[in-house]
Structure formats: C-alpha cells, structure tokens
Amino acid sequence: MFFKTLCMVLAALAFNAKANVTEWIDFKFNGGAIQVPVKIAGVDATATIDSKAKTNYLSDDFAAKHQDKFKKTGVILFKDQFGERNVSVFQDVKVHIFGADLPFSDIIAQPNPFADLTLGIPFFRQNIIQIDFPNKRLRLISRDKLDMKKIANMEMRPEVNSKAQSVVGQQSIKKNDESNRAVKVTVNGKEKWLTLDTTAPAGVTMSREAAIKEKLLDQTYAGDLTALQQNFTSPADLYSLSSLKVGPFELENVLLAVEPEGGKRLIAPVLRQAKTGTLISREVLPDGVLGLEVLQHFVVTVDYTSSMINLSVE
Template sequence: MLKSYWKALLLVITLIFSCLSFAGVSEWVDFELKNGHIKIPVKLSGIDTYALLDTGAQGNSINPNFVRKHGLQFTKGQRFRVTGVFGEEMRRAYNNVPTTIFGADLELDDLIPVNLGGTETGLLIGSGFFSRFIVQFDYPNQRMRIVTRDVLRLGDIENIKVESQRGSGEPLVRVSFGEDSDPFWVLLDTGSNGGLLIERSLARKHNLLEKITSSSMSSGVNSTAITENLRVEELIFGPFTLENVLVSVPAEGESANLVDQNRLTGSRIKSRKQEGILGYDVLKHFVLTLDYRAGHAHISLPE
C-alpha cells in the first residue's frame, strides 16, 4: 500500500509542478498561512478543505474531526504507533480515501487519524512530499516552488547546519543562544506554529527558567500540556541573529517527547540528539530552501 501511495503522490507532485522549466525550477505556487501553518486547498471525498504541509511529520494524516463532521466512512487499514510531543498511542489508518490535490484525483492509503484542530483542515502531508525535490518556502510572500537536484547543489551553498535524522529522515537544524553559547539541535518543523520549544533540561542548562514570564496550554497530536514561556535575547539561526525570540518549555512534571519523538519504534539507529522544535515564529522572516533527503538548507531574506 505504501508503495502505491508514494507512486500516486509522486504523480500529484508532477502535476502540481508541471510548469517546471528546462532549467529545473518551477514557477512559484501560492500557499496560505493560517495560524503559522502552511496550507494548500484540497478536496477529501469531494469536500473542500485544506492540507497542511509539515516537514516534521514522517507520514500523512487525516483529521478525525473532519471525518466525523461530514459523516465519512473509509476502509480501515493497518495500525500505526503515533508518537507526538505530548504522548504516544496506536491508531488505525484509513485507506482508499478519495482526494483531489491541484486537480489530480487520487485514492490515498495509510492516512493516520490525527487531530489537526477544528474541522477546517482535513489532511496533513509529511515527508514523502518533501523528500522528492528541493523545496523553497518564501514565508513573507506566502509562496513555494521546487527545484530539481540536477540543477542545484544545495550542499555547495548551504549557510545553516542541517542534518537528516537517521531513521525518520526529518531535518534537524543547529542553533544557539549566542556566539558564546553551546549549540544544540532542534527539529525544523513547518507544521509548528510556535517559536522554539525546548527540553526543560536544556533551559535549565542555559539558566533560562528564571526568565519564565507566563504559561499556556500547548497541543500535540495526542494530548495537551502546560508549557511555560520566556524570551531569549539572541537566537543564532544560520548566518542570522534574531533578538527577543519566544521560547517555550514543558512545565515542571509535564512529559514531552522532544528528544526522540521521531525515533522509529524498535530502531537502534542513532542520530543527533534532538532537544526541541523550531517553528513558524522563527521561520516567518525567511526564504527557506530545503533538501529534506540530503540534509542541506539555505536561508535568506526575501527579495
């Protein structure tokens, strides 16, 4: 099923970017930014909805709230272990889901039920989309395009340290709280609408807990938890230094899977230690060019 699904998704990607020129660069395609999430219009079972594009997700998901609202029924598939920031559980996927993406009619398999907030967003598209090409997100201008690897060697021009996480392939990026501060690795997540969420132990190491000014409820794919918020004077992100950046940490006693949330169950493959998640509140300033599969990235300011 997975093999047939990826063939179908590759067809969709080809149709979406059929305007690829001989230079191997597509035209810009507009996307919508809603609450810090990148979304594109799609149809599920003929019903208009949105798909969220998420570099931090290994698989693809369907919103059970959307399914219930419209009284939809799909073929049940295999069970998957879903590990999110605030919990882990087993869920049974849906198969043969009628989907229209950029005019292409498909039936998608292995869509895992994940709460995407409300009913407006019906679908989440993860790593399969991003691993096929080099993808460029222009956040300020709300547009994206793809580039083929034969015309752009992103590793030759990368200006930020990124590695593909072993096992999941998801992008980890190295950041720090200043020139004299030890760097650490976080998940680069286009599906996160926050700033920087880090392990409480990391915040303690950098003496940040005394800077906490507020608390709030944060939601993961499985549950919600209390996080505490603070601002750091500097965050070094590639060649750029951002000031007064929002940072969140799980409250005392809360459990958060920020270190190994993307580890494959039973896998002994080791990777960089992931100590947080970097999201929209940082990315919103930049044009991000990402080779998801190879682990290369470049960031710049928009033209």
C-alpha cells in the same frame, strides 16, 4: 526579535519557472500550522503542511464522509509520537495541489481538527520545498533545477527516531526514512540541535530541565504574544534568549518556551535506541525545537532527502 547582521552575502537562487518548478500557492496559518487549499478526489478541502508528521494522512471525518471516493486496502497498527493505534489505509488518493494532480498512496486516517489532509515527512522527501514565510506562500522545486549543495547555509541531519511505526500483519506503510530533521543552531554561544517544526509557535522550545541546565531562564519574554499565545497546545512559561544564531543570521530576543514547573511537557522526550542502517552515523539527538517565531522571518528552502537547508531573507 531583532536581526544582528553576521553575513549578508546570500546565495542567488535561480529558478526556471517554466519547468520542474511549481507555481507559488498562498497559505495561511490555522491552529499554528501552514494550511493550503486543495482538492481531494475532486472535493474542495484543506491541507496542513507539517515538517514532522511521520506520514501523510486524511482526517477521520473527511475519510468517513467521502469513503466512496477512496480505495481502502486494510487496517494496520501504527505508532508515532501520539501512541499506538489501529488506522485505516487508503491507496491512490488524488490530490490537486500546486496546479497539478498528485497521486498519494499509503495514506492513513486519524483525527485532525484543523485540516482534511496532512502532508508530512513523506511529502517533504519527494521534492525540494520552498516556504516563503514573510509572504505566506510556498512551492516545490525538482532536484535537477536546484543544487542544494551550493546554497545550503545551515547544517541539517536526520534525528534519532524513537517513535518508529510498528506493524502487525503483512501490510505496512513504507518507512522511507520517517525521521524528523534537526538543524544546528547556536543558543547563547553554545551549539545545539533543534528539530525543524513548522507547527511549533515559539522560536525555540525546550524541556524545562534542559533550559535550566543551560541557564536560559534568566530573562522573561517581553515581546508581543497576542498572535502566538493561542497556538500553544499546553501551558507554557515564556522566556527570552539573548542570542540565537541560525545559518548566517543572529537574532536577539527570541521567544523560548518551556513547560511550567511540574506541568505537562511541551515536547516529548526522545530516547536513543539501538539502530542499524546507513543513517546511524549521522543521526542526532535533538535538544529542543526550532519553530515559527524564528522561521517566520525567512524564506526556507529544504530538501529532506539530502538533509540540506537554506535560509534567506528578501
């Protein structure tokens, strides 16, 4: 992949490192996802940062092994992109991360082979998150220390949420806007909305029919796939996009992944549903996913609450 410079006038981000900005913590990739060391209720553990996970959750194995350290408050029927099932709910889970002890509530337990804790959309809504992909580090910034309106250089919106949770009984996990965030990009000269996904290995992932409709399957990908191929959860056909504009940057030879003809989808279809609320006029229906093969080149600063994002390079 190569950069084609469009605009190198980048916003200078001034951070106060002594107040309301956490220390940088290093991360690594495991199973194609960002992973950081944490302590959960005093126990050494690992956490995955997932920009599209509908809730924060503990792995089943970790919750069962250390159940005496958590306050279990019940079982709910929970629905997300993986289906509908009964899950245990825990309150007041203490997580040591970013040099501080952070309490988490309404954490569910579900299978996770890669980490003990997954921090998803509720976590992304709490603070501005800055992910320095080239240097494999990240930190949190409070909203009073950074004006995202001044530095945002890419349009972001909530996306249509067709996998909203369903709940039986009096107990529920607070919804608190659990929708993914989509960003506007330009693919081969056409504007598209793509889900921001910090776990997707390809630069862009689309359904085969959508890619065919846009005539994107003309050029087979010729780049090095050694580090990426193992992170695909299902078989994929790989192609190359001649041009992808993200924010003020234009990239060439971007990896496009689609399912093989007749094969299992790499991304689930999103169906528009009748909804009410203040977000309905802003919600968008995504055309695909923007993933790590693109994000790895940038420092990504994102605020889910205001739906604003900045991409910068060193």
